[in-house]
Amino acid sequence: MRDGEEPDAQIGVTVADDFILGLGVAIAFAAAVPKLGATKGWIRAEYSVKIPAIIIIFIISGLGLKTKALLSAAADLRIHVLVQGLSLAAIPAIGYGIALALRNNGFNDHLADGLVIMACMPTTVSTNVVYTARAAGNEAAALVNAVLGNIIGIFVTPLWLGHFLKVEGVAPYGDVLIELSYTIIAPLIVGQLMQYCTPGVVAWIKKHINTANVSSCCILALVWVTFCNTFSNGSTKQVPGVDVAATVFLEVALFFLFLAVSFVVAWPPPPLRKLRRWLGGSRADVVAVVICGSTKTVALGVPLINVMYKDVPCAWNLAKAPFLRWSEGDLWNVTLEVAAGGVIEYKYVVVEGDGTVAASWQRGANNVLALQLNDEEVEVYDNWKNTPGALVLVDGQEITRERKLLAWASDMSLQRSELRRTRMELAQAREEIRVLRAELSVLRMEVSEANIARAAAEARQLELERKNSALRLEIAASNASARSTMEEAARLLNDMSDDDSGMNGGMGMSSSSGMSDAGSGGSPTYASANAPAGAGSSSSGSHGSGGGMFGSLFGFNMPGGNGKGK
Numbered sequence: 001m002r003d004g005e006e007p008d009a010q011i012g013v014t015v016a017d018d019f020i021l022g023l024g025v026a027i028a029f030a031a032a033v034p035k036l037g038a039t040k041g042w043i044r045a046e047y048s049v050k051i052p053a054i055i056i057i058f059i060i061s062g063l064g065l066k067t068k069a070l071l072s073a074a075a076d077l078r079i080h081v082l083v084q085g086l087s088l089a090a091i092p093a094i095g096y097g098i099a100l101a102l103r104n105n106g107f108n109d110h111l112a113d114g115l116v117i118m119a120c121m122p123t124t125v126s127t128n129v130v131y132t133a134r135a136a137g138n139e140a141a142a143l144v145n146a147v148l149g150n151i152i153g154i155f156v157t158p159l160w161l162g163h164f165l166k167v168e169g170v171a172p173y174g175d176v177l178i179e180l181s182y183t184i185i186a187p188l189i190v191g192q193l194m195q196y197c198t199p200g201v202v203a204w205i206k207k208h209i210n211t212a213n214v215s216s217c218c219i220l221a222l223v224w225v226t227f228c229n230t231f232s233n234g235s236t237k238q239v240p241g242v243d244v245a246a247t248v249f250l251e252v253a254l255f256f257l258f259l260a261v262s263f264v265v266a267w268p269p270p271p272l273r274k275l276r277r278w279l280g281g282s283r284a285d286v287v288a289v290v291i292c293g294s295t296k297t298v299a300l301g302v303p304l305i306n307v308m309y310k311d312v313p314c315a316w317n318l319a320k321a322p323f324l325r326w327s328e329g330d331l332w333n334v335t336l337e338v339a340a341g342g343v344i345e346y347k348y349v350v351v352e353g354d355g356t357v358a359a360s361w362q363r364g365a366n367n368v369l370a371l372q373l374n375d376e377e378v379e380v381y382d383n384w385k386n387t388p389g390a391l392v393l394v395d396g397q398e399i400t401r402e403r404k405l406l407a408w409a410s411d412m413s414l415q416r417s418e419l420r421r422t423r424m425e426l427a428q429a430r431e432e433i434r435v436l437r438a439e440l441s442v443l444r445m446e447v448s449e450a451n452i453a454r455a456a457a458e459a460r461q462l463e464l465e466r467k468n469s470a471l472r473l474e475i476a477a478s479n480a481s482a483r484s485t486m487e488e489a490a491r492l493l494n495d496m497s498d499d500d501s502g503m504n505g506g507m508g509m510s511s512s513s514g515m516s517d518a519g520s521g522g523s524p525t526y527a528s529a530n531a532p533a534g535a536g537s538s539s540s541g542s543h544g545s546g547g548g549m550f551g552s553l554f555g556f557n558m559p560g561g562n563g564k565g566k
Contacts, residue, residue, distance in 0.1 A: 022220045030227035037228030045225045053218035054183040057126045060211045062191015065140050073140035083145045086262050086293030087123045088156045095119020096164045108243050120160040121296040122153025128292045130215045137287025145292045262293035341373040370408030
């Protein structure tokens with residue numbers, strides 16, 4: 001339990017009479033001058049009224065709430081589960097069940113779809129915060145769940161609508177998140193910062209301004225803008241008055257039903273005392289859960305509907321509906337050109353005035369006509385009471401709607417099979433292309449490697465050619481040097497030949513040498529004797545004549561051309 005409260009404490013909520021009166025005045029003023037506050041209207045209320053009102057509400061919340069309370073509320077998982085479970089799970093299921101029952105009993109199909117859409121929306125952005133504060137509830141928990149619910153809702157709500165109504169679409173995630181950031185989060189942060197930066201200003205505001213009444217006036221301004229849009233777009237004129245009255249009564253009943261469900265979940269009855277103690281919620285928490293769990297926003301609903309139903313032709317817009325011509329026998333007919341290969345859903349309506357006000361709609365379910373791709377001319381005979389057995393003529397041959405729908409379904413099945421086969425072929429072709437691309441990549445790599453090898457071979461060839469040229473130059477230089485040496489050797493030989501000729505004609509040389517042991521420790525002795533000119537020479541181990549030539553060749557200095565023997 002919180003704040004020492006007992007589980008059996010009484011829960012009560014009161015609403016000021018002046019606020020109820022203000023709601024009536026706002027709705028009446030919107031009905032009288034709808035263009036004044038409509039979107040893109042005379043004063044562009046979506047900018048001049050709606051955004052400022054929401055910002056003021058959350059600045060006031062930021063001024064009044066303590067940071068500790070906000071952080072505590074953000075960490076309270078129990079309240080988050082209760083509020084979001086009611087708003088985005090339990091109530092959508094209940095709303096769909098009620099809409100299904102109403103549709104099966106002849107209720108307007110589009111109004112029933114609208115009921116489902118309403119039930120699947122997240123909690124309101126600003127209204128629940130103001131209402132929770134006026135009822136002395138946990139305002140911090142309401143504020144946190146307003147932000148959390150709208151962030152979760154942009155993902156969960158399209159899933160519910162796709163499941164319940166078979167419509168597809170992508171929520172405007174970016175637009176919603178941006179709007180939440182500058183209309184809720186930024187003003188809240190500003191209010192929190194003012195508590196710490198300008199406490200004197202905050203104290204003056206709390207003393208001289210009734211912030212609760214200011215927030216209530218902002219809520220009334222938002223209600224006025226909403227009803228201006230409702231009355232200005234002609235939606236109330238496109239629906240019969242009986243259906244409008246039934247819808248209003250149904251919405252009021254559903255609101256109290258959702259309040260009761262939320263209250264029972266947040267504050268179980270006495271027989272479930274143990275569950276109440278386990279939940280452990282205070283009175284303020286119960287007020288926040290009941291208000292946040294049962295209210296629904298249009299801030300996300302309208303943009304989401306516009307996105308998810310953008311491809312629905314006319315969308316029951318009477319201004320775009322074709323007129324039928326009367327003929328004898330009380331028959332009404334019209335000729336239209338429509339696209340083949342689809343299913344058309346239509347309904348008849350009796351209009352008043354300029355054709356934008358519905359006096360009476362055809363009862364029962366919507367008429368459905370399936371068109372095949374090969375249909376060229378189709379005649380349809382309906383009746384106002386919408387009784388079964390309407391006649392359909394295709395190229396002059398009679399067929400029932402059911403058989404026509406089955407034939408269309410068969411065509412669709414064949415087309416799906418063909419499409420599946422085409423997709424498989426396309427997938428196979430893509431795989432082949434992928435393999436070819438891989439092979440091409442390998443070939444490109446091989447070509448690249450071959451180019452690199454060729455470039456290396458060319459570089460090697462250039463290097464070898466350079467070395468070959470250098471070697472040729474060296475060989476040529478060597479040849480020149482050898483030629484020069486040989487020429488010098490030939491010259492020297494010629495000179496020596498000339499010298500030997502002169503010596504042989506003038507004198508001879510002989511030498512002899514001997515060598516003997518002088519005994520132990522002796523040294524060898526050499527003896528030489530000069531022979532007469534022209535005499536021969538002999539000695540042991542002696543060299544013959546010509547010693548001068550060999551001495552010159554081997555570099556000995558032999559004066560006079562004398563030989564030396566050893």
